[in-house]
Amino acid sequence: MEGVRLSEAGILAIETYFPRQCVRQADLEKFDGVSSGKYTIGLGQDEMAFVDDREDIVSICTTVVRRLVAKQGLDLGSIGRLEVGTETIIDKSKSVKTALMDLFCQAGNTDVEGVDSTNACYGGTAAVFNTLSWMESPWWDGRYGLVVCGDIAVYERGPARPTGGAGAVAILFGINPQPPIRFEINARATHMEHTYDFFKPRLGCEYPTVNGAETLSCYLRALDRCYQRLKKRTGSTGSVSDLADYAVFHAPFNKMVRKSFARLRYNDYLTDSASVVDPQGKLSRFRDVPLADSYTDKELEKAFVNESSDLYKKMVEPGDWLAKRIGNAYTASLWSSLAAILEEKGDELVGKRILMFSYGSGLASSMFIVRVASPIGKLSSSLFIKDRLDARRIVDPEHFTDVLERKEKKYCTFSVEPAQELAELWPQTTCLERIDDIGRRFYTST
Amino acid sequence: MEGVRLSEAGILAIETYFPRQCVRQADLEKFDGVSSGKYTIGLGQDEMAFVDDREDIVSICTTVVRRLVAKQGLDLGSIGRLEVGTETIIDKSKSVKTALMDLFCQAGNTDVEGVDSTNACYGGTAAVFNTLSWMESPWWDGRYGLVVCGDIAVYERGPARPTGGAGAVAILFGINPQPPIRFEINARATHMEHTYDFFKPRLGCEYPTVNGAETLSCYLRALDRCYQRLKKRTGSTGSVSDLADYAVFHAPFNKMVRKSFARLRYNDYLTDSASVVDPQGKLSRFRDVPLADSYTDKELEKAFVNESSDLYKKMVEPGDWLAKRIGNAYTASLWSSLAAILEEKGDELVGKRILMFSYGSGLASSMFIVRVASPIGKLSSSLFIKDRLDARRIVDPEHFTDVLERKEKKYCTFSVEPAQELAELWPQTTCLERIDDIGRRFYTST
Helix, strand or coil: CCCCCEEEEEEEEEEEECCCEEEEHHHHHHHHCCCCCHHHHHCCCCEEECCCCCCCHHHHHHHHHHHHHHHHCCCHHHEEEEEEECCCCCCCCCCHHHHHHHHHHHCCCCCCECCEEEECECHHHHHHHHHHHHHCCCCCCCCEEEEEEEEEECCCCCCCHHHCEEEEEEEEEECCCCCCEEEEEEEEEEEECCCCCEECCCCCCCCCEECHHHHHHHHHHHHHHHHHHHHHHHCCCCCHHHHCCEEEECCCCHHHHHHHHHHHHHHHHHHCHHHCCCCCCHHHHHCCCCHHHHCCCHHHHHHHHHHCHHHHHHHCHHHHHHHHHHECCCHHHHHHHHHHHHHHHHHHHCCCEEEEEEEECCCEEEEEEEEECCCCHHHHHCCCHHHHHHCCEEECHHHHHHHHHHHHHHCCCCCECCCCCHHHCCCCCEEEEEECCCCCEEEEEC | CCCCCEEEEEEEEEEEECCCEEEEHHHHHHHHCCCCCHHHHHHCCCEEECCCCCCCHHHHHHHHHHHHHHHHCCCHHHEEEEEEECCCCCCCCCCHHHHHHHHHHHCCCCCCECCEEEECECHHHHHHHHHHHHHCCCCCCCCEEEEEEEEEECCCCCCCHHHCEEEEEEEEEECCCCCCEEEEEEEEEEEECCCCCEECCCCCCCCCEECHHHHHHHHHHHHHHHHHHHHHHHCCCCCHHHHCCEEEECCCCHHHHHHHHHHHHHHHHHHCHHHCCCCCCHHHHHCCCCHHHHCCCHHHHHHHHHHCHHHHHHHCHHHHHHHHHHECCCHHHHHHHHHHHHHHHHHHHCCCEEEEEEEECCCEEEEEEEEECCCCHHHHHCCCHHHHHHCCEEECHHHHHHHHHHHHHHCCCCCECCCCCHHHCCCCCEEEEEECCCCCEEEEEC
C-alpha cells in the first residue's frame, strides 16, 4: 500500500444538496397497504427526498454549485472545466452544463471546458474520471475542475416507487493547493456491457422502465467483475478489508448496498476461504454454487450478509446513512455517500483508503480507491448534512403522491408557472420561475 | 510555429459512414415550391442524406465502428476507451456507448472506459478532448481510444427541413505507433454560454426547436470569441492564413461555413487592416459597425465573403464537400469534414496545420489546431468517401417526405418491425431488426 502512486489531482471540496421535503418510508408502507417493514427493512430505506414543480435538474445543480462557490469563496474565473453527470434529461440537445454557464457568464468566465456525461447513474463518475485525466494531462490550463452530479429519481406507482430520491453534489478538483482526497493510480477497474436492466426509452414520460430482478443481478455481476479485476490489478489476494478501510457503493436502496458488501465477501471466500469468518465451515456449501445461480441464491446471500455484518458496520455504515434518508439520487448517490463518510469520520480518515463502486444501468461500472492523504477537518465540518436532513419538512404520502401525479400530467408541457410556494424551499435556492411557450426555462432564487 | 508542442496522442485512423440514400436539394426546391437556388445556392447544399426506419443512432455508430475495425484489422481487446458524442437521443438513460459494448463483449473485452458526451453538435469534440487527456494522463492503460460521433438530423416541414443530414464517424486515437495527426498543445480556445438558439425540449418529438436567426448569430459570436482567444493564446496577430494552412468548420450548411470563414477575415481586418486584401479601401466603412449589428449586417458579410473568396478556395474548399452532400450530421459534421480534407489532399497535408471550429448550440464551442505530422497516404486513400457518395441512391422528395412522415408517427413507439428493404442499405451495415414491446432494440446486419 505504501508504494501505491497517488494522483496529483484530487478533491479540494465537496458540497451536497437535497430538497427540503421528504416522505417517510414507514408512512408510505401504510399508504401503499404493504406489509410493515417492506420499505424500511426490506429496502432498508428511512426517508425519500422529492422535488415539487419549483425544482428541476438545472435548478438543483445550480443550487449546489452556488453553495460550493459561496462556502469556498471561489472566484468563478478560477474554474477551467465544468462537467455534469446526470440522467435527468429535460432537453435532448442542450446540456445542463450550458445552463450552469449562466453563473459563469455573469462572472465573466466563458472559457470553461466540459459538457454532460451520460449513462444512467454512472455519468458523474465518468465526469470525475474525465476531470482527473484533464488535470494531469498537457491540456490542463492550471485552473480548478468542477464536477456536478445530480438527479431526480421518480417511479410509477408500484413496487419501484419507494426507490426514488433526489439530490445533487458538486466536487471541486485541483492540484494546488495539494488536495486532501486523492485517487490511487492503477487501483481502478471498469466493466461495461450492453444490457436493458433499467432504461428510459419512453421519452415523453419521466419514469424509467425497470426490470427489477435483472438490474439487481446486473449490478452484482458488474460488482464481481470490477472487484476481481481490481484485486488482480492491485495484487490483492485477501479480504476486502486488506484492500481498503472503508467502502462506498452506488446505493439504489440500502439493502442493495448491504448485499453488495456481502457479495465482496463471497468473492473473498471463493478466492481464499481463510479470509472470511467461518469457524464452523457453514459457508463451504456455497463454494460450488454455479455463478449464474449465485446471483439469486437467497441462502447464499443471507449467509454472507451475516458473515459480513461486523465488517459492514465498520467499513460501510459510516457512509451509508445519507442515501437511506434521501433515496437514490442516481449519479449523485455514490458521490454524496462519499461526502457522508467525510462528515461522519472527519480526520479519522487521514491515511485511510475508501473503496468506491459506481454502477449505471445499461451498463457501465467502475471500482476504484480514494485515499484521504491529509486532514479534511474543515471540509468535513462544514458539510452540515445531518443538520439539514433533520431540518427537512416531512410530508404525508398523500401530498407526495399528489405532487407526482401533478408532475406526471405536466411532464414535457410548456407555458408553465410552478405552483409550489417558495417558502417550501431552502433559503438561497435556485428554482424554476416559468417555462415559456417554446420550452425555455427561467429561474429565480429564494 | 516550429516551437509549438504537439500532443503525443493523435489520430491513427478515421472512418466515415453515411446512409445509402439521399435527396437532391434542387429536387427539394421544386417539391417545396421555393425559388430555384434557395437551397443549392442560398444554403450551399447539394444533397441531403437521411435514414429510413432500418437505421437509428445505435446502428449507424455500430456500422462505422465495424468498418474501422475491419479496415484496420483491429483487435477489439486493444481498445481501452470508447466514447460517443451524439445528440440523437433514443433513451434518456442508456448510453449509445453501452449498446456498442455488444461488439466488444463478443470479443471478450468489457474493460472499456468512457460513456456518451452530450451537448448538441459539440459532444463529439468533447469526447475527443476527453480521450486526448486520458491518453496523456497517468490513467492511460496503454491501449487505443476510440471516439464515435454520429447523428441523424431531421426537421419539421418548413425552412429548416433542407438543413437535415445524417452520418457517423469513428476516430482511432493512439500514441504507439506515432500517430500522423496530432493536436497543438496550447492552440485550443473554448467559449461556452447559456443560450436557447437550438434545443430539443419536446422529448416526445424527433424535431428540434430552432431560432434560426439566433443560432446563426450565436455561432458567429462563439466563432469570434474562440478565434480571438486562440490568436491571443498562440501570439498570432496576422491573418488566419498565418495561423493555419487549412480550416474546417462545423457545417450546419455550407453557406454558414462560407460566412464563418469570412467572419475570421473580418476579425483579422479589425485586428490588422493590412492582413486583408483591400486595395481600394472599400472595407474601411465596416470598421466601426457596432459588434451587435455586425452579426446581421448583410453588406459587411458580403464584403468579407468576397474578400475571403480566394483564401476560402485554398483553405476551406478541400474539406467542405462532404457536408454539402450529406447535410448536417451534427456531432459528426466537423470530424467527417476532417476526413474529407484528408481524402482530398492526402500527403500534401504533411507538415500542414488545420484550424478546426466546433460548435454546439446551447452553447459550447472550441477552436483548435491539428497538425499532420507524418504521411497519411494509406489512411487517406482508404476512405473512399467520394466513391461512396457517388454510389448512393438518389430518391425523389416525395419518398423522402413519406419516410419522414412515417417516422414522425412512429417516433417513440414500441413493438415495431421496420419496413425498409434491407437491399436499400449498404452491404455489411448494422440495422434495426425490431423494437420490442418495452422498447428494447435488436439489430441485425446486411
